[in-house]
Amino acid sequence: MPAWSRGPVDMVPGVVPVALLVARTDTHAVLIDGLLVYPTGFDFDLAVRRHPGLPRHHPDPRVWHELWLEVRFADGRRADNGPGPWPHPDDDRPPDPPLLYQSVSGPDGGHVWLWGLPPPGPLTFACHWPAEQIPPSQAALDAGLVLAAAARAQTLWPDPSPP
C-alpha cells in the first residue's frame, strides 16, 4: 500500500486526547474520536450514534456514502469523502494533502485515514446527512493537539546505531 493511503505500520502513533461531538439531533449524533497521529497524517473513527429511544434500526451500510464528511485546515485546504477522482493505489506519486481515505466502513460509522497534517490553527470536522435529517454541522479542535501528538509518534524499530 502506498504511504499516502495508510499510517505507517512501523510506528506507534501519538494520541489526541479529545473526542468531538460533531452533530447531534434528537435522533442521531455523529462523533469523531480515536485520533491517532503519525508524521504523515492521522487515523480517526467516525461514529454514528442513534438515540436509545428510537426503534432498533436495520443495519445500514450506507453511512460512508450518505453522510458527507469534510475536514478543513486553517489555511483553507480541505478534504471530503465525496466521490471524486481517487489516486490509484499503484501510483507511487503521493497526492497533494489533505486526502481522506476510508479504510473500514460499517453500519455505525467507519475508520478513516487523513493523509497530511494540518497547519496550526483550528482543525474543523464538518458533516451533513440529509437522509437522517442531520443539518450541516461542525466542530473544531486546536490543530496544535494533532501536531503535538505527531511529535510523540515513535518508530517501533529504530535503525540500529552505527558501530
Added chain:
Amino acid sequence: MSFFAMPAWQPPTGYRIPAWLRPPETMVPGIVPIELLVARTGTHAVLVADLRAYPTGLAFALTARPHPDQLQQRGHDPDRPDRHLFRDLWLELRFADGQTVSTDSRRWPRTFETEQPDPPFLYYHGAGGSERGWRSAHWLWGLPPPGPLAFVCQWPTGQTSASGIEIDARLVLEAAGRAVPVWPAG
C-alpha cells in the same frame, strides 16, 4: 395466507446488547492519552491502543504489527496457513487489588450473555488480520481500582514470551471522568 406464502422476515425487535458487553452508545468517551507498547521482538510488536474510558468500563484494541521486512509474509502461520499468525495472541490485565482478566474466553461465566457478571469482565468484539498485522477490539466491564494497571501479553505460538507494561490506573479513571452523555438528561 397459503401454505407456501412465507411471512416477510422481520428482524428481532427490542433486543439490546447488555450494558456489560459493550461501551455505552450514548456517551462520548474520555480518551486515555497513551498508546502502550506491550511487547516487541525483532520481527513483531504488540500494542494496546485506542483506549476509551466510560463510567462503566474501558474499550481498547489489541494490535500486533509486523516489522516492515515481514510485510510479505501475509500474516499467516507457516504451520497452519489457514490461521492468522496472531490468532492466539493472549492478553491479561492485572489490577492493583490482585484481580485479573484475560482474553481467554474459557474464563467467561457460562451465563455472561444473560446475567450481568461481576466486574471486572473482559469481552471482545471481533478481530481480524491482514499482512499489516492483527487487531482485536475489547471491552473491559468495570473500571480498574486506583494503583498500577498492568497489560501482559503472551503469544503461545512463538516469538513473544510473556511481556508487559504497567500504567497508573489514574489515567483511565480520569478519562472516565471526562466522558459525557451524548444526549444530556432533560
